[in-house]
Amino acid sequence: MPAAKDPAVDTRVPVTVITGFLGSGKTTLVNRILNEKHGKRVAVIENEFGEVGVDDGLLINAKEEILEMNNGCICCTVRGDLIKMLGKLAKRKPAIEAVLVETTGLADPAPVAQTFFVDEAIQERFRLDAIITMVDAKHLIQHLDDEKPEGVENEAVEQLAFADRVILNKLDLVTAEEKEEVVKRIKGINAGAEILECTRADIDLKRILDVGAFSLERVMASEPDFLKADGADHQHDTSVTSVGIELEGELDMEKLNDWMSTLLRERGNDLFRSKGLLCMKDSDEKYVFQGIHMLMAFASSAEGVGKAWQKGEKRVNRLVFIGRNLNREELNAGFRACLAD
Numbered sequence: 185m186p187a188a189k190d191p192a193v194d195t196r197v198p199v200t201v202i203t204g205f206l207g208s209g210k211t212t213l214v215n216r217i218l219n220e221k222h223g224k225r226v227a228v229i230e231n232e233f234g235e236v237g238v239d240d241g242l243l244i245n246a247k248e249e250i251l252e253m254n255n256g257c258i259c260c261t262v263r264g265d266l267i268k269m270l271g272k273l274a275k276r277k278p279a280i281e282a283v284l285v286e287t288t289g290l291a292d293p294a295p296v297a298q299t300f301f302v303d304e305a306i307q308e309r310f311r312l313d314a315i316i317t318m319v320d321a322k323h324l325i326q327h328l329d330d331e332k333p334e335g336v337e338n339e340a341v342e343q344l345a346f347a348d349r350v351i352l353n354k355l356d357l358v359t360a361e362e363k364e365e366v367v368k369r370i371k372g373i374n375a376g377a378e379i380l381e382c383t384r385a386d387i388d389l390k391r392i393l394d395v396g397a398f399s400l401e402r403v404m405a406s407e408p409d410f411l412k413a414d415g416a417d418h419q420h421d422t423s424v425t426s427v428g429i430e431l432e433g434e435l436d437m438e439k440l441n442d443w444m445s446t447l448l449r450e451r452g453n454d455l456f457r458s459k460g461l462l463c464m465k466d467s468d469e470k471y472v473f474q475g476i477h478m479l480m481a482f483a484s485s486a487e488g489v490g491k492a493w494q495k496g497e498k499r500v501n502r503l504v505f506i507g508r509n510l511n512r513e514e515l516n517a518g519f520r521a522c523l524a525d
């Protein structure tokens with residue numbers, strides 16, 4: 185086992201892994217951290233599930249470094265990319281002082297954590313500070329109870345089990361009784377992690393950043409093979425897929441609203457997540473669509489959500505659906521029909 189360094193003299197760059205199911209509020213938390221005047225040079229590594237990335241358009245225009253990894257899942261195929269990115273960050277001048285890794289909503293955090301202990305060069309420069317798991321208070325129980333095919337992990341359970349801190353987000357969407365039920369379920373999976381309650385990821389960042397909460401010894405005590413696992417032992421639920429659509433042209437807001445409302449009302453159970461960056465007829469603003477099961481919302485860059493279209497930026501609509509039983513042709517045709525005449 186690699187020797188642990190004394191945290192008091194450990195000068196390595198702290199890395200915070202932000203995990204949590206699809207739509208739980210990870211990007212909202214990253215934006216909050218980037219907005220905060222903490223005076224640190226922070227780099228963000230983003231990994232999104234799906235064929236079309238949207239999160240780059242949702243992160244605020246920060247001076248910080250944002251690195252995208254969208255060619256696969258961070259917990260299996262792209263671990264090499266993560267190591268390469270960290271290697272590059274380590275050479276930055278002036279030096280990066282903190283790294284945030286936002287995983288996909290379907291990632292198992294264990295192999296991501298393992299990266300910081302199996303690669304010597306990474307271990308020299310970085311230390312895994314904490315695994316933070318975001319929880320959508322409204323939808324967590326549904327995801328914990330989701331029946332998986334034989335041998336397939338439930339990501340929502342894994343993400344909680346591995347958490348050093350749990351952020352119980354979206355309290356505005358649940359009653360006090362519902363919240364208590366969610367807390368009970370979280371404690372049933374992970375009794376040791378501190379639970380921080382909030383809405384819109386509004387928490388005291390001192391409770392999650394540079395807290396030295398990850399303990400290799402503790403993980404090894406419950407998972408003795410943690411450092412030996414090669415990622416091949418965990419299987420994703422292949423019935424959950426994504427459909428990404430990229431389409432040029434201006435959309436008709438009314439048609440889009442009608443189509444999306446009907447789609448989420450009828451298919452919301454299977455549609456875990458939908459999100460998009462959109463171009464509306466007669467508007468220079470970039471619109472953001474956010475869907476989580478049956479809940480949906482539109483916002484625009486005029487309201488401070490996402491970034492406005494940049495000068496010279498090609499105005500292409502990007503929309504992604506993640507869920508079960510997705511019908512690609514139907515989704516493509518439905519979206520295309522929302523184009524303005």
Ligand SMILES: Nc1nc2c(ncn2[C@@H]2O[C@H](COP(=O)(O)OP(=O)(O)OP(=O)(O)O)[C@@H](O)[C@H]2O)c(=O)[nH]1
Binds near residue numbers: 209318356
């Ligand atoms: N009502 C409510 N909505 C929230 C809260 N926190 C975040 N949201 C909204 O939930 C949606 C998803 O938030 P994100 O931060 O994009 O979630 P995410 O975990 O990054 O999503 P993925 O990366 O797609 O897995 C957005 O529309 C947010 O504005 C909250 O506390 N309450």
